Amino acid sequence: MLRYFIRRINLLVITFLIINLIAFFFQKNQTIFIETDGNWLSQYLVFVWNNLNGDLGVSSITGKPVFDELISFLPATLELCFSAFLLSFIVGIPLGTLAGIYHQHWIRNLILSVTMVGYSIPVFWLALLLVMNSSLLLGWFPVSGRYDLLLEIPQITGFGIIDVMWLEPQARWPALMSIVSHLALPTLVLAVVPTTEVIRQLSNSMAKVMSENYIKAAATKGLSKWQIVTRHALHNALPPILPSLGLQFGNVLTMAMVLEVVFAWPGIGRWLISSIYQQDYVAIQGGMLAVATLVIITFVLTDLFTALIHPLRRREVYAQH
Amino acid sequence: MLNTNVFAETTISSALQRVLERFKDNSIAMIGFWVLLGFVALALFGPLIAPYTLDFQSDNLLQPPSWNQSGHVDNFFGTDDLGRDVLSRLIYGCQLTFGGGLIVVTFAALIGIPLGIFSGMSRGVKSSVLHHVMDTALSIPSLLIAIMVVSFLGTGLENTLIAIALAQIPQFIRFTYIAVSTEIQKEYITAIRLDGATNYRILKHGVLPNIADSIVFQISRSFSSSLIDITALGFIGIGAQAPLPEWGAMLGGSKDLLFSAPWTVTLPGFVIMTSILSVNMVGEGLRQAMLEGVD
Numbered sequence: 001m002l003r004y005f006i007r008r009i010n011l012l013v014i015t016f017l018i019i020n021l022i023a024f025f026f027q028k029n030q031t032i033f034i035e036t037d038g039n040w041l042s043q044y045l046v047f048v049w050n051n052l053n054g055d056l057g058v059s060s061i062t063g064k065p066v067f068d069e070l071i072s073f074l075p076a077t078l079e080l081c082f083s084a085f086l087l088s089f090i091v092g093i094p095l096g097t098l099a100g101i102y103h104q105h106w107i108r109n110l111i112l113s114v115t116m117v118g119y120s121i122p123v124f125w126l127a128l129l130l131v132m133n134s135s136l137l138l139g140w141f142p143v144s145g146r147y148d149l150l151l152e153i154p155q156i157t158g159f160g161i162i163d164v165m166w167l168e169p170q171a172r173w174p175a176l177m178s179i180v181s182h183l184a185l186p187t188l189v190l191a192v193v194p195t196t197e198v199i200r201q202l203s204n205s206m207a208k209v210m211s212e213n214y215i216k217a218a219a220t221k222g223l224s225k226w227q228i229v230t231r232h233a234l235h236n237a238l239p240p241i242l243p244s245l246g247l248q249f250g251n252v253l254t255m256a257m258v259l260e261v262v263f264a265w266p267g268i269g270r271w272l273i274s275s276i277y278q279q280d281y282v283a284i285q286g287g288m289l290a291v292a293t294l295v296i297i298t299f300v301l302t303d304l305f306t307a308l309i310h311p312l313r314r315r316e317v318y319a320q321h
Numbered sequence: 322m323l324n325t326n327v328f329a330e331t332t333i334s335s336a337l338q339r340v341l342e343r344f345k346d347n348s349i350a351m352i353g354f355w356v357l358l359g360f361v362a363l364a365l366f367g368p369l370i371a372p373y374t375l376d377f378q379s380d381n382l383l384q385p386p387s388w389n390q391s392g393h394v395d396n397f398f399g400t401d402d403l404g405r406d407v408l409s410r411l412i413y414g415c416q417l418t419f420g421g422g423l424i425v426v427t428f429a430a431l432i433g434i435p436l437g438i439f440s441g442m443s444r445g446v447k448s449s450v451l452h453h454v455m456d457t458a459l460s461i462p463s464l465l466i467a468i469m470v471v472s473f474l475g476t477g478l479e480n481t482l483i484a485i486a487l488a489q490i491p492q493f494i495r496f497t498y499i500a501v502s503t504e505i506q507k508e509y510i511t512a513i514r515l516d517g518a519t520n521y522r523i524l525k526h527g528v529l530p531n532i533a534d535s536i537v538f539q540i541s542r543s544f545s546s547s548l549i550d551i552t553a554l555g556f557i558g559i560g561a562q563a564p565l566p567e568w569g570a571m572l573g574g575s576k577d578l579l580f581s582a583p584w585t586v587t588l589p590g591f592v593i594m595t596s597i598l599s600v601n602m603v604g605e606g607l608r609q610a611m612l613e614g615v616d
Contacts, residue, residue, distance in 0.1 A: 116601055116605060120601050122552055122556075122569075122593050122594060124553065124556050125590030128586050129587065132586070136579070136580050255464075258556065276471070277558075292465070295461055296461070
């Protein structure tokens with residue numbers, strides 16, 4: 001495990017350095033980092049050191065440190081991503097399991113066909129359709145924003161659902177309801193991306209597990225199909241797909257950034273895109289570095305977590321090299 | 322069954338041929354294939370088919386589609402807020418979005434596949450370094466890379482296409498690398514290597530015919546993801562810019578008309594979905610055809 005750990009951390013460090021190198025070469029604005037004499041290598045090291053310390057420079061449009069702006073916008077996006085992942089597990093795991101158990105059966109074909117339509121739909125279009133039908137015509141959900149503008153929710157952690165706790169007791173419940181109703185529609189749309197992935201991966205993994213000998217042994221023992229699936233199959237089918245779900249985090253984060261434009265969600269995507277319009281290169285560079293680093297850290301952490309709970313993963317990596 | 326024909330040689334079809342035969346039996350995949358061909362035809366001959374020219378503006382602003390009560394058959398899909406024919410713009414847009422996607426994938430494949438083959442055939446440090454660099458590139462989604470590149474190159478359709486091509490190349494390298502390196506470990510490759518075959522000969526007669534099907538599958542996957550990327554960048558306004566009839570930019574430009582003129586939003590989105598779905602249907606059909614061969 002230690003060897004595996006070192007190998008993955010090594011990958012993380014190298015990746016971080018490569019991303020920094022790309023950002024270093026791309027940067028057009030030379031005023032970000034302290035003027036150092038000497039060759040580009042020492043400049044690069046200063047650049048990386050500054051980034052590690054959270055010194056991403058000062059935005060040329062707003063005049064605030066980029067790091068502070070990131071900290072204020074990132075939680076809104078992460079809240080959206082986390083709730084989308086939660087929903088995708090709730091919907092995806094039962095459907096994926098069903099599709100995996102009923103091999104060559106109409107249930108599997110139905111679920112997989114719907115999944116294929118699901119990942120072919122451009123999510124920003126789906127968002128517009130849902131806004132049109134459920135918000136404008138039926139009035140079920142608010143059209144945009146994070147919570148009612150009349151509410152004053154303190155920014156402590158930045159996650160709306162947690163920040164509600166700092167309100168006075170009688171104000172908590174309506175504030176929470178407002179946050180949840182604003183969160184519902186973006187979550188529903190964003191969850192399409194990871195749900196289709198969970199279903200596809202889990203149905204393949206489940207089909208593989210269900211053909212193993214220990215499942216036949218359990219069936220011979222007289223366990224019902226429900227018992228086999230909950231006691232034996234899911235335990236072995238879920239861990240192998242975790243790393244690819246960790247990879248999905250980057251995808252979900254990017255799609256969340258696109259959806260923020262539709263829902264006027266005050267997150268990092270809207271901030272980055274407006275920075276691109278304004279050609280605020282310091283902000284773009286800082287934001288991109290932060291997002292890319294976040295994506296890679298998530299991937300490495302899920303991978304390590306998988307290796308921790310599922311020893312077979314460690315063997316796969318040893319065998320590869 | 323007894324084979325009565327003594328003289329005819331039994332032809333053993335190659336992996337690619339067998340996959341194509343199974344692909345033809347899959348009706349869903351064939352539907353996707355024909356729709357895909359339709360889009361290719363529209364991208365090639367769109368300007369000849371489109372009922373109006375690109376700069377045509379009628380006096381009927383926001384006219385509903387022809388199946389609506391107040392619609393007119395002159396503008397089959399209705400008109401937008403500047404009186405432009407939606408159908409013509411969608412047909413012209415086929416060249417930009419679908420054709421653009423085709424160009425991007427061709428370019429990325431031409432660069433990525435040879436590099437992947439090179440890294441797959443090499444061993445030791447060279448291969449390991451490439452492996453690590455590719456792991457890095459793959460953990461960041463292609464749309465994010467595309468947004469990064471566009472933000473530094475500046476907005477516009479050309480920069481979008483460059484950005485997406487740059488984002489797709491690592492996927493090709495990685496996929497080809499895996500296909501080549503699993504193929505090269507098989508025993509028949511060792512056998513021809515013992516016969517004294519050079520690397521080039523192994524590649525040409527041993528590896529390439531056997532990985533052709535998985536490369537075709539990767540091309541279809543990369544194509545669908547670059548279609549999503551082009552339209553997403555157009556939609557958020559940093560890809561193709563406003564007057565261009567790129568599907569994503571059309572969708573992004575008319576999102577304010579969502580309530581008053583829903584067809585200007587639903588129709589471009591539906592076309593985007595159909596094109597991506599057809600590509601995915603072909604890709605899935607290929608994957609199934611490939612898997613059946615293994616079982």
